[in-house]
Amino acid sequence: MNILTEKFNTPYHSAPFNHIKNEDFLPAFKELIQQSEEEINTIVNNPEAPNFENVIEALAYSGEQLDLVSNIFFNLNSAETNDELQQIAQEVSPILTEYSSKISQNEALFNKIKKVYDEKGQYHLNEEQEMLLNETYKGFVRSGALLNEEDKEKLKKISMDLSIKSLQFGQNVLASTNAYFKHITDKEQLAGIPEAIIEQYAEEAKERDLEGWVVTLQYPSYIPVMTYAENRELRKELALANGKKSFDGGEFDNQNLIKELLNLKQQKAELLGYKDYADFVLEERMAKSPVKVFDFLNELLTKAKPYADKEIQELKSLAKADGIEEMQSYDHTFYAEKLRKQKFDLNDEELKPYFPLNQVQDAVFGLSGKLFGLTFEERNDIPKYHEDVKVYEVRETSAQGDHYKALLYVDYFPRKGKRAGAWMTSYKNQYQKNGENSRPHISIVCNFSKPTKDAPSLLTFQEVTTLFHEFGHALHGMMANTQYSTLSGTSVKWDFVELPSQFLENFCYEPEFLKTFAKHYKTGEVLPDEKIEKIEQSKNFMEGYQTLRQLGFGLLDMSYHTKVEELKNESIKDFEDKYTKATTLYPVNSETAMSPSFSHIFQGGYSSGYYSYKWAEVLDADAFQYFKENGIFNPEIAAKYKVLLSSGGTKDPMELYKTFRGSEPKVESLLKRAFG
Template structure:
């Protein structure tokens, strides 16, 4: 998953908070006057009226690290000097500076040119980019009450500021003039692409609306920013408030590594004993290994009911409010629904195409899941269990079926998957593919002791990026795994990208190794794939850099890298025992690889359940009337879903869909990217070399190209043709059912 925190110039107008809120945004408070009452022009006027000294309002701040550009450590933020008190003054000043820059561009009496309009926009908002990127990363990865309070105030401010730019009629007139005359401007390929992308983004952000519609559009953006913030904070609050204490007797039946993690989780809350939390890295291994059915049910219900409890963190009404506003926004822009608005211009192009792709996988996946359920029930019956399998039984009995069928013990496998060795493995993979190397730095300031930093060098030894890795779960950090940045690559200034990967693995006890599962290791490779998309970016303009691509293309870069982890060449070298250093035994390695498609029915059905519900929400004609839980059930029952397999992300904690807009009516994009990555990795399989130089160079062009060309052009340039769904079905073990 990615967070669009790469604020760069023109992109600042479109991405800053309003368009794609980071999924960990905190909750709003009432501020008296409605934030939505200010029109876009009022917001711009107020921002421009803020006091500004020579060099701008931000530069005039005293004793504030954001007041000047950072020059040490390749421009890395001085995180050891930044505290909560710096943010609000910096945001206010940076918004004022950016508003003044935009006003100067929009009011320029000269005829619009690429240089005085597009390039000027690309170079604007640099101070705001610095402030917003640091703040966004801290609220996701190291949040606290003070940061959350600031976020409650900042989110609608940024939404108003974004609207004041995208709804600026004079500014859009200049962009539109250039766009209408683009054939006569002698633009380079990237200049033409920047103009095309920016014009489209402004149109999609309401630039062609009438005056009254613009005012309403601005109100909607502000209201949504507040709702996204509240949804995210509710999920975080509900998740962090829940824990389950484990009796000492229950610990005897759990793997030693899980017991260690459970005790560490208790210590992190200043508690004695051992606890299970609702972090996925805590609760899912417990559901896989605990023989105590009652405890499993408590953990399962706690996990799937986040945001749906009778407390202050309930998200049901927020979902309705968000859907109503999204529908109104889409219809203001002339789209039938939010789903049509979000898929327009993507690789899928329409919600119908996205649904059709999901349908192609659904029925073979469901059939496989029925077979898996039969295996689970057979084991329950053989043991004399007088009950039908339920959701809280699936992972436990699936793991036992896996052990019986493949003789795989997750605890045994984890002994060969030590986190540092897996980091080495992913760096080795990136190095072989793209001729780069990673060199750790221990002197660059970070926001938490867990965070590590590496310089990334190219083949000539030049530093092309800084890479931050934050791998352990903790309070104040949102769940899941994601990539973001402190700065995008900028070809105009020569600034290198500053890329951040976050995961949520269990922190081991002091002195013990961090042993992870094969799934965790896959996530590690996945997020580095996103990271490499930013690291390798080589574009002229920051608005086209890195992950600034179609949402249903952006996951390709992450998912294709996952394939290398499962290659014997990687595992034989890096999957070594944490104590002896011995490589994973060949027969165990073979069993691990053979089991990769095991439980594929569950995994695909669980994902598709979320994909179908996400799309159905955003096609619904009367969202204000939705009973969220009943709506979920109706969508799932319409495809004869198995009751034991819920959505991977239930609606009330579906951060992808309701904490921002990046994956709203776009959760299908992981499957779309799955078609691309399986088809794409076949290039290396066909070459007979997982590091084939020619294929690697073509793949580099995709990773480095950002949004300089349409997504399908980039993909076909790599693959030589459009993608086929067959490799995905084959690699997920679903092809036989389709053919039959």
């Protein structure tokens, strides 16, 4: 018996991590794909006339166990991978892509869907049902249902190639990241770096059976060098290593892979009748078209550039005083930290003792209770995939009483098998069926510094906002209350998905809230008022620079997906330099490029969508302004916001936003917050 093909005999049918073996996955996928295909055949062969229930709804509820196992497998491959799992991923991805193509190109199934779609006026559907019908029909058309047989075959092959190559891209970045480490035997080289961080470097060295200290390209290790190391050569070496990830011509180089991925996306778009991949993607986003995205990004660029230039001039003056005539990108973080210290008398190491991870987590749990009536209780009887992971049962108290809401997995510390960065994901989406509301299983994954023998995990203020950001996504998943899993939680238009995450970050800068949890882990002393005031004042520190950096990523992403022909005759490096030139504030280094490790767009789902971070900033600034005007814990507005979170993708996002706010979002809200 394969544990993955049966209903899980665990609390809340949670993933039975303690019993899953790597060798279970491939046979489970094959069996569950077969089961799901049988469910599809039942829909296709149903002799009754096609209607909403026996076609659209039946399809929405099909493949439940396959979805569960896919979520478990791919989440493990991101958070706790190994060579064997990566090999299985290479085998599984094309099988799943083929299965998906088989469904989306099933002519008999599509004919039934089309019949229901064409006759939808007779079904008296509610808003969510109508959304499901429209999204199902569109999804099939966008997957090639209207193509001839030859083109369907071409699309199927393209989709399989894309899934394999994007997976390979991510594996190369992870391998390239793990391949580098800097072994230091002279402590003088680490001058300026806080002692607590140096201790972590010593522990890293011990784990590798080395004397002295080891710095890696994992962010909790890399960022302190860039921020504090007085040794400019060390900063340069680390920055070069980071900038060469998958860009060194070696085994894990991604340059050719990028061109292959972009060509495949262009072929897919053209096959489906679109000008380019951005055109294809944006049809299904709030922004609607590449022109609108370019206009949006360039408008922000025009407004932010003068602020960024002014900020860089300030840093250059500091660097000049240290004898640096031409400042480089690897000097930026070091001098930005110096200037921040000068202006606000703040530095991360000074603040970290006030932000132990457990207190920050308690704060975000408490905020969720205050706004939405949620409570979190750790469960030790629910299986987990690594000893660092904790699992919480989430409950909601409302006028209807107290009830189970979700499971939340938290996984905070870096390890070799975990990719860099921070993300929220789902093991199981929420949906309703046969009168039962099946609740979601949500996960937050981060890479914070581990506790040491002398201190708990202490967060930088940026890491505090990261935790709030991912928790905002988690709330979107946990609060879900829709009929169908495909419209549940974060299953919304991509440029709407960052609203809940970025919205929650705003609370980190509110003195009223900060005082409730920013307390020294040894003494319990509350972070002094002057420091809180400085955190608030420093909120927009280097905002111009950060805005240009994000706009650079967004413009590069859009250029890659609208100008593939140009790329055929250019190197990745030249293309990147050309389309980030308007946002580049330091001399360009010929040895580095960020595209070969730009996982968001070449491995993740942000192709033609990176702009959505800035797009959502407009939404979150406008939404939080509404709270600020009426009290940041205002229960009436929190109740309206709760409706927005729980509605998932059941309504057009702009309509959902207008229902909450009373009007469309204003770009002025972002500009006012960013630049005063």
